Amino acid sequence: VKICQLLGEEKEFVIRSRFEGVSAFVDKSHDTAAPIMNANLAWKIGTGRYTNREGQAMLIVGIQCRNEAAYQKWSCELEYIEYCLHKHTSNMPHKAVSTDPMIYGSEIERVAGNGCFILPWDEVIDPRNDYLKDDAILVEIRFKVKSTSGIPTSLGIPETMIR
Numbered sequence: 001v002k003i004c005q006l007l008g009e010e011k012e013f014v015i016r017s018r019f020e021g022v023s024a025f026v027d028k029s030h031d032t033a034a035p036i037m038n039a040n041l042a043w044k045i046g047t048g049r050y051t052n053r054e055g056q057a058m059l060i061v062g063i064q065c066r067n068e069a070a071y072q073k074w075s076c077e078l079e080y081i082e083y084c085l086h087k088h089t090s091n092m093p094h095k096a097v098s099t100d101p102m103i104y105g106s107e108i109e110r111v112a113g114n115g116c117f118i119l120p121w122d123e124v125i126d127p128r129n130d131y132l133k134d135d136a137i138l139v140e141i142r143f144k145v146k147s148t149s150g151i152p153t154s155l156g157i158p159e160t161m162i163r
Contacts, residue, residue, distance in 0.1 A: 012144040013038060015063070017045045020136040023125060025049040027057065035066065040151050041076065042066040046113075047139050049121055059085065059124045061096075062115030063141050067151055074150030078143050083116045086138040087130040093140065094119055094131070 017033040025031075030048025037043075044064040052058050061083045067074050084093040096116050118124075124131050131137055 011039065014140055014142045015043055015045045016138065016140040017047075018136050018138050019047050020134075022132060022137050023135050027051050030060075032064070039076075039145050039148065040067075041148075045139060045141055046115075047137070050117075052117060057121035058117040059119050059121055059137075060115050061085070061118050061139050061141065062113050063143065064113035074148070076148045076151065077146045078114075079146040080142075080144055081114060081116075082142040083118055084140040084142065085118050085124070085131055086140060088133040088138070089130050 015033075015036060019031050019033075021031075025048065027049055028051075030046055032044050032046035035042035035044045042065065044066070046062045046064060048060050050058055050060045063081060065076060080097065083096045086093045096118050119131075123129055124137065
């Protein structure tokens with residue numbers, strides 16, 4: 001069971017999810033939480049284990065948005081994206097900030113996303129670091145939508161045509 005919460009306003013918000021079965025993750029395995037609707041897009045948080053270019057296993061965390069009504073090119077520019085991995089006994093999460101907070105899509109590609117390597121896998125599963133509890137991790141993504149283009153509003157009219 002994945003617990004997923006949405007906190008905040010429509011343009012600036014936090015998605016938090018608990019992922020279980022983390023010790024069973026192998027290279028290129030991943031898991032995603034159920035989508036949450038906000039700013040006329042379906043947002044998902046995901047996490048996985050991937051090997052970076054240096055050959056080190058890493059925890060990757062990503063955000064994905066889906067534009068169900070895509071009939072043209074669309075984009076979502078984010079002012080910032082901050083990825084957090086929470087410790088279970090303190091309020092001091094490990095944080096990483098994306099250097100490219102832009103999400104693009106098209107009428108063909110209704111799903112787009114952005115991801116970031118957070119920590120070496122060994123650090124995530126080491127019990128001394130307090131990230132893993134009951135074989136689960138708590139991941140959070142904080143971000144702010146700066147602007148969107150080509151995303152339908154509730155009226156079915158692209159947002160860029162309303163302004």
